[in-house]
Amino acid sequence: MSNKEEIFEQLKQAVINEDESLAVELTHKALDMKVPPYDILMKGLHPGLTVAGDKFAKNEFFLTDLIMVGDVTKAVMDIIQPLLKSAKAAVAGKVVIGTVEGDLHDIGKNIVIAMLCGAGFDVIDIGIDQPAKNFVEKAKEVNADIIGASAILGATKFRVKDIDEEMRKAGIREKTGLICGGWGFTEDVAKGFGADASGEDAMEALKKTEALMKKLKAK
Amino acid sequence: MVNWGFMEDAPKWFNTPWTKLDFPFSEEEELEIERYCQKIKQNIEKDKMTPWERWKAMVAGQEVDMIHVQIHPETTYSIKALDGYADAVKPIDSFKHPKLFLKAHLASIARFGSHVPQIYSYSYGESEWGGKAKYLERAHPVMIESGVKTPEDVDRLVVPDPRKDGAYPGMLWMIHNMKAAFKKYGLGDMIPVGASCCTPPEWIVGQSMRGLKVGFLEPMKNPDLWHKEIRKTTDFAIQYAKALREAGADIVWCCQHHSAWSPQVFKDHIAQYCGEFAKKGPLDGWAYAGNQEAHVQIAADAGAYEPVQFLQFATETPVEAMRKFTKEINKAYICCEPDKAILTDLPTLEATVKQHIKIGTSTPGVGFGMAVGAIDYWTPPQNVDAFIKYVKQYGKYPINL
Secondary structure (H helix, E strand, O other), X not given: OOHHHHHHHHHHHHHHOOOHHHHHHHHHHHHHOOOOHHHHHHHHHHHHHHHHHHHHHOOOOOHHHHHHHHHHHHHHHHHHHHHHHHOOOOOOEEEEEEEEOOOOOOHHHHHHHHHHHHOOEEEEXXXXXXXXXXXXXXXXXXXXXXXXXXXXXXXXXXXXXXXXXXXXXXXXXXXXXXXXXXXXXXXXXXXXOOOOEEEOOHHHHHHHHHHHHHHHHHO | OOOOOEEOOOOOOOOOOHHHOOOOOOHHHHHHHHHHHHHHHHHHHOOOOOHHHHHHHHHHOOOOOEOEXXXXXXXXXXXXXXXXXXXXXXXXXXXXXXXXXXXXXXXXXXXXXXXXXXXXXOOOOXXXXXXXXXXXXXXXXXXXXXXXXXXXXXXXXXXXXXXXXXXHHHHHHHHHHHHHHHHHOOOOOOOOOEEEOOOOHHHHHHHHHHOHHHHHHHHHHXXXXXXXXXXXXXXXXXXXXHHHHHHOOOEEEEEEOHHHOOHHHHHHHOHHHHHHHHHHOOOOEEEEOOOOOOOHHHHHHOOOOOOOOEEEEEOOOOHHHHHHXXXXXXXXXXXXXXXXXXXXXXXXXXXXXXXXXXXXXXOOOOOEEEEEEEOOOOOOHHHHHHHHHHHHHHOEOOOOO
């Protein structure tokens, strides 16, 4: 195993072990070794996130594990994201994300952001309690591929429909995907509110966003 | 006002002891309440057992005429039964007006024909632990900023009193008046009133004291402080359970979701408080969301199930495993379909109900009931009707599927 491969493996393990300080140390070490930031992302961070996702699906990881994995990912991304941007590294896609109007929850959204960043997406977070027009204005401004709407409170789910309608009014619905997430957001419910896909947890949200991106690219 | 919290746009009755609350009923409202009670009576009169007889038999593992069925409309969904699904009267109105809260629940029980009202918590103590909080249009009020910034803040926090602080008195008034209405209109001996003292101690730390993320991670990142915090929230939860009973609740339970934490963290830092809360409340039951398979034995070992009569598990926890587990510890099992199970096509829902009845009734001598958990705000009433209909249709003893 080369030094680079070793460091990728160590970073992967640091993610799985939820060790933020080690992950930061390894990221700096990799950059000192002139490892391209995109490789740090795709060969170290992303494999770690994949294992974390599998563990969550198998009931070996729990919500707090995902929060901590999200924190590790964010810490690594805070270091490499500016470098990825300046190197104009290929991104998996551009996502504008926020929590819908009337809902102030952000834990799920923040974990999803970390997961998407860790999978190479460029994510723009517009925050909590956001009206539909703010999602759409930001998506137009940054030319987003996908809008992600988080709605944990059951009664705020209909705001996803507002976003869908706002996207249509703005003429971006054809080219821009809409994905939503939160407890009880089954695919049927999400589609009923005009979304293309939904994820009940962060790992599902990541998989569905990747699949939606593939679909949009194939258009 | 305890501590230093603040609720934006709090109703005038906020922070008034529940025994001093006075929301008189007009003549029309009296008639409305009487009508709801008449309908509830009509719904249950044709059955061989009253809901209370059935409940007592279920938790004792004795013979029943049919499977006990309940729904948890909570404040958000019950208001829809009250306004005929117009989405005109909003949950916020119910949260601010305990009379609407009462009427909405009576309307829900009359409308859907569930056996026992299970009143969900009216408040999570959003401002009672020092935070800034606000009401939301279609949901529970929410803490928007924690007031606890330092360990010293935790030390000086006064444990709230649910009998007089915040919005809790509104719930106690409502339960007292539901009991009074049942008594007045001939349902007093027929139907018990259930009430939830949600959330449990470990969740109060996150939801109402520190903010969810800090609260979730505290046991791992700052265990000493965590134990100080959960000590206070456990003391509160015990008082909340007691206050519900003082107001007239016949069945007191608490919602749970242990599996936010790993089994090891739960065992080391949380389970003991669940055990203490259950015993000192005392609790009649726990109602679980999420998959709890890896956690229930730890909770049992901590004594969390010793006093309780029933355990309700949403079907994210495998039904067969929970039937087996509840049989082993000799507790009634209420199988709860989560909202996504209800938000499906009716043939699928029918098949699901039949399958769960088959598993649930496979162990004679231990009780079994069925429920729908937090009903999604946009659930068509036809789906709730169908769930109740299927349980009543396929749940008549002797079970013949």
